[in-house]
């Protein structure tokens with residue numbers, strides 16, 4: 001499909017290309033970056049820019065070569081030696097920051113913990129000693145399957161301390177998903193918990209893990225963290241309670257001086273489009289990218305209270321809960337559970353309680369908050385907030401406006417951050433103290449990042465639609481797909497004969513050079529010879545006051561090639577009806593053009609999403625075309641899809 005053929009229609013009004021917001025004078029004057037020179041300098045000497053970023057970290061041995069680029073394989077800071085856990089902990093302790101709060105942790109059931117950097121340091125050293133004692137060596141893989149409890153962070157840093165690579169699997173994934181990832185990574189150790197809390201229920205992690213481990217011959221030991229305290233089977237010789245091991249654990253474990261290019265972690269991607277890939281990240285470059293962007297994009301200050309709501313099972317949790325913020329010595333909030341438990345104001349209560357100053361969350365959450373209504377945030381004191389972030393999907397202009405108005409109270413800039421598991425760190429977004437915002441646009445590539453929109457032939461499109469490409473290597477880029485270099489080349493580098501990185505996102509650039517994300521290229525619809533993006537039609541639907549959320553797909557159509565089917569979630573006070581269907585179809589026709597008018601609208605209470613909240617349009621296509629469902633192992637809630645399929649078959 002060629003998003004280049006994208007018609008220029010009234011959609012450009014829908015996206016309000018001309019609507020602009022400036023950061024406040026106060027924000028601007030205090031911002032970490034306020035001079036446009038940062039872009040010019042980085043552009044002038046990109047390697048020097050990244051060297052300066054890398055120098056913000058402590059290296060045991062300095063690098064001798066900044067970049068070794070054997071396309072498509074990059075090596076950064078070659079010859080340098082560094083340890084990620086050391087940079088996230090020891091460095092701050094040495095700088096007398098041991099008493100600074102690292103985490104305010106809040107369990108869904110109301111349990112709380114406050115951990116200083118010293119506390120985290122002690123726990124990490126103990127766990128590192130323990131896993132070393134179990135025979136885990138540098139280069140080995142450790143699987144982590146935990147709820148959002150402090151031990152999740154501790155386990156990750158314990159691995160990186162001894163040079164073992166972690167592979168974190170979402171605490172909501174099924175036994176099959178866990179098994180497949182463990183087997184692909186050949187992990188020797190699994191760190192899990194008895195259970196975790198989600199919406200008032202206990203997720204029986206240990207029971208699920210037991211089922212998985214029956215078919216993972218590489219796992220020799222299982223460490224079990226006690227969280228919910230329900231009875232769980234413990235297999236002697238294999239399973240070990242963490243609190244027992246911790247009692248006798250050595251309190252110091254030497255950090256392993258890793259080569260810059262040594263493996264840091266493998267993370268399986270969310271898999272909206274197919275079989276999960278084990279994305280490989282290495283140490284020095286990754287740490288440089290996430291440390292620099294936490295400071296620049298979130299404008300992080302020593303007294304900020306930073307809350308990234310992502311689970312550590314998603315790359316966002318790796319980069320902006322663990323490595324980026326901790327390398328910067330940030331104080332953070334971690335919350336274990338659901339945003340609507342026990343009430344729909346839980347997030348706002350947490351912000352009020354801990355005086356959160358920076359909130360980083362996903363459009364899927366923002367759309368849910370919109371659906372519930374603004375009375376929930378209005379009932380809480382959100383005056384501590386000074387900056388908002390969004391990640392995971394294009395944020396529809398309507399959702400952006402709602403976030404800006406009701407959460408940021410028109411005071412907080414929004415950073416709409418485009419990046420991927422593969423990119424490691426944020427790539428396209430604003431610098432909040434200097435960029436003019438446009439609701440729905442991720443704005444521009446960060447300093448040090450070369451991104452372009454290319455057409456099928458690989459030519460640069462300065463204004464208009466095409467495929468997003470990153471055109472120069474960057475420090476935190478993926479180093480490959482675990483065990484499958486061919487698939488790495490095929491997936492990311494074959495589109496333009498190995499020349500440029502193919503991100504898989506349809507994107508357009510407006511006349512000011514701003515980037516607008518249109519959805520995954522695989523999801524783009526071809527209606528009567530015209531490319532129509534999922535993001536555009538969904539935004540047109542959400543633009544209607546009745547609609548809370550929508551997901552559109554193209555289904556095979558005899559006449560038009562593809563026809564648009566829209567799945568629509570109404571705001572709670574609205575009722576579905578034939579009339580509502582007609583109104584919404586007309587609304588889309590009015591906003592984009594009759595070409596984009598959905599052939600059918602299905603009202604639903606929910607749509608299938610990954611655990612990180614991305615809509616799985618692939619499954620919606622399966623439903624709408626009456627096929628058996630493809631791989632559903634990464635689904636957040638398989639029941640949603642089953643109910644929807646039944647409903648669709650009835651219609």
Ligand code: 6R9
Nearest residue numbers: 270391392393394416417418419420421517
């Ligand atoms: C961090 C993360 C990556 C895909 C990416 C794109 C979509 C993420 C976005 C966005 C538009 C944004 N995406 N952020 N699209 N605007 N601000 O999400 O990683 O789970 O690997 O997903 O998510 O389609 O290609 P990952």
